[in-house]
Amino acid sequence: MNPQEPNLPPPAGLPPAEDAASQALAEALRSSFFIVKIIMVGLVLVFLGSGFFTVGPQEQAVVLRLGKPVGQGAQALLGPGPHWAWPAPIDEVIKLHTTSLTNADSTVGWYLTAEERARGAPEPPPAQSLNPATITYGLSADTNIIHVVASAKYHITDPIAFHFDFSNAPACITNALNNALLVAASEFPVDAILSTNRAAFRERVQRRVQELTEGENLGVSVDQVDVESSAPLYLRAKFNEVDQALQNQKETLNKAQTYATTNVAYATGEAAKRVNLAEAARKRMVDMIAAEADTFLKLREQYERNPELFKRIRQMAALENVYTNVDEKIMVPPNAHEVRFQLSREPQEPSVSNIPTTP
Amino acid sequence: MKRTPLTLAVAFVLIVIFGTMLFFYQVRKSHVAVVTFFGKVVHVKSDPGLGFRLPWPIENVITLDERIQNFDGKFEQIKLNDQNILMLSVYVGYKISEPDVFFRKWPNGSIAEAEKALEALVRSSKNEVAGRHNFPDFISTDLQQMKFEKIEQEILQEVQRRLEELRQGGNSYGVEIKFIQIKKIGLPEQVTQTVFERMTSERQFYIDGIRSDGELQATRIKSDADKQAATLLYDANARAFTIRGEGEQQMMKSLAILQENPELAAFNMQIRALEEFLQKKTTLVLDLSTSPLQWLKMSEPAAKDK
Numbered sequence: 001m002n003p004q005e006p007n008l009p010p011p012a013g014l015p016p017a018e019d020a021a022s023q024a025l026a027e028a029l030r031s032s033f034f035i036v037k038i039i040m041v042g043l044v045l046v047f048l049g050s051g052f053f054t055v056g057p058q059e060q061a062v063v064l065r066l067g068k069p070v071g072q073g074a075q076a077l078l079g080p081g082p083h084w085a086w087p088a089p090i091d092e093v094i095k096l097h098t099t100s101l102t103n104a105d106s107t108v109g110w111y112l113t114a115e116e117r118a119r120g121a122p123e124p125p126p127a128q129s130l131n132p133a134t135i136t137y138g139l140s141a142d143t144n145i146i147h148v149v150a151s152a153k154y155h156i157t158d159p160i161a162f163h164f165d166f167s168n169a170p171a172c173i174t175n176a177l178n179n180a181l182l183v184a185a186s187e188f189p190v191d192a193i194l195s196t197n198r199a200a201f202r203e204r205v206q207r208r209v210q211e212l213t214e215g216e217n218l219g220v221s222v223d224q225v226d227v228e229s230s231a232p233l234y235l236r237a238k239f240n241e242v243d244q245a246l247q248n249q250k251e252t253l254n255k256a257q258t259y260a261t262t263n264v265a266y267a268t269g270e271a272a273k274r275v276n277l278a279e280a281a282r283k284r285m286v287d288m289i290a291a292e293a294d295t296f297l298k299l300r301e302q303y304e305r306n307p308e309l310f311k312r313i314r315q316m317a318a319l320e321n322v323y324t325n326v327d328e329k330i331m332v333p334p335n336a337h338e339v340r341f342q343l344s345r346e347p348q349e350p351s352v353s354n355i356p357t358t359p
Numbered sequence: 360m361k362r363t364p365l366t367l368a369v370a371f372v373l374i375v376i377f378g379t380m381l382f383f384y385q386v387r388k389s390h391v392a393v394v395t396f397f398g399k400v401v402h403v404k405s406d407p408g409l410g411f412r413l414p415w416p417i418e419n420v421i422t423l424d425e426r427i428q429n430f431d432g433k434f435e436q437i438k439l440n441d442q443n444i445l446m447l448s449v450y451v452g453y454k455i456s457e458p459d460v461f462f463r464k465w466p467n468g469s470i471a472e473a474e475k476a477l478e479a480l481v482r483s484s485k486n487e488v489a490g491r492h493n494f495p496d497f498i499s500t501d502l503q504q505m506k507f508e509k510i511e512q513e514i515l516q517e518v519q520r521r522l523e524e525l526r527q528g529g530n531s532y533g534v535e536i537k538f539i540q541i542k543k544i545g546l547p548e549q550v551t552q553t554v555f556e557r558m559t560s561e562r563q564f565y566i567d568g569i570r571s572d573g574e575l576q577a578t579r580i581k582s583d584a585d586k587q588a589a590t591l592l593y594d595a596n597a598r599a600f601t602i603r604g605e606g607e608q609q610m611m612k613s614l615a616i617l618q619e620n621p622e623l624a625a626f627n628m629q630i631r632a633l634e635e636f637l638q639k640k641t642t643l644v645l646d647l648s649t650s651p652l653q654w655l656k657m658s659e660p661a662a663k664d665k
Contacts (some may be wrong), residue, residue: 064387064407066385066408067385067387067388067390067408068408092387098659099648108542110544117390129552129555130592132446132543132548134545139544139545139546140498141498141499141500142500145554145558163388164426165389165427166427166429166430168429171429172427172429175450175538178542179450179540179541179542182541182544183507183508186497186499186507187502189500216452235555235558238558238562238563240561241566242566242569245566245569245573246569246649249569249570249572253580255577255610256580256581257580259584260580260584263588264584266588267589267592267658270591270595271591271592271594274592274595274598275595275598275599275602277599277603278599278600279602280608281602282605285607285610286610286613289617291612293612293613293616296616296624296627299623299627300619303620304624307622313628316650318633319651322633322634322637322638322643326637326641327641327642329643329645330645331647332647333647334646334647359361
């Protein structure tokens, strides 16, 4: 608006009062236009300023300009930090969660629904039969009923595919997890799923989920799958009996193993002892006879010179040795009619005089 | 008021906005726009961006979601080829492949109406394909026999075949099926009771087997240990016997020396045995007539003489 417009002179022939009114009106209009101008400039600034946005550390963003992505492929993705785009309706900013792990829970195969599990609902009472409308389960390879549930952690590797190719990509991942559980359960016997081969079962579920998500081009990578399994509630006690029987079997085998180890160890020791004893006896006999032979050879000449004298001397030497070394000597008087001895007496403490001397 | 530049600019902007709204439409990525001229489809715009249109009511623009949609099929009983009954449900991924056809086929391009018809078609295909298979094709310990994934593929192909037939017959649904996978599997309720009874008896059989097997193994371990111990002792006895025999052979040389004078040898051995025998913890009761104590006795009279 032209700021000179309110200063126009009053038309000729009008009274001075009207001039004053016109001037006042012109002044008011001028002020109003000025305010409107300020507001308009402010609105323009607000409009442009509203185009600023921030992309978080675990996000990427795509700007759609009149509905079309700005940039092609990976170039269309804006990284973390501040950015500016034309305000709506020209541009539309779509933020995509990419690097953070997202969780997906299976919705079939368990005796509680996902919502019931999430709020920690109690187990339903065991029933002799299962109504498929209310309780879902898997069928194992040996045609047993088993409850299985899985939880997958994934991250988005292709945000554009994840957000723009699927109307509900998380639902597709959940269904892939459901399918993987059923397929894996149908390939493993019930005991393998419950106890003996849980790792292989879990790996099979994860592999199947990965195959499905890749096959459908969901643009995600499955990082981890956790699997839980349970026997049907009605048969849980029976399955526990099996576990108990296995524990008992293990205990019985441990006891038998202990018996075997102890027995063989004892026999090994006893065998060694017998061999050692025989070895010692052999050595003792051989050494003793050898010593006898040695003594024999030394004494033979003396003996043959006078056998009786030799025997007498040897006898006396032996008696001297014996008399000297015995613990106690009791002399019976020549005229004693009766001699009494107390048997089982306390043995005498050896005194210095009683210590045997070397012959 | 005069027509100032600002007034003109504002008027221009308003005209541009209004004109754009009247004559242009926006197609967002992953969507497709169907343009109708007095209700007749005249143009389909599938690439994102701005498109030109005549103002309503001459031309109308309907936007459809071109992304893959998914829905769950009904969980229902299927009679298999071997007369077993199995319960199955599938989930389906599809997308609008012919937007103009889709728009014409379903009232106002209604996704719900399309899914209703698709669900019936998928259900029929699923029953037909599953009915050609036996129970072990779904569930079996023999992985070679299992055809779980193949059955899913067959259902997909059957649905695609039927959609193609409809298309060629001029009754196309305007959609393309991307994937079909089994979501739920089960048995009729009365069958689950039978399965539970069988599982119970199998568990009992298993428990009995574990118990008897444990006892059998334990007995085997013990008897093996006993046998091993007996063998060790037997071998030790044999070895000891051999050692003693070797000792006797080694003694022969010394014995030959002793046999040169057996009387002397026996005397020596007796004397040595006597010395060893009486060496410790012995109380010797001696009569004074025993040699050489008799000499003590002989000295007594001399003592009395003094």
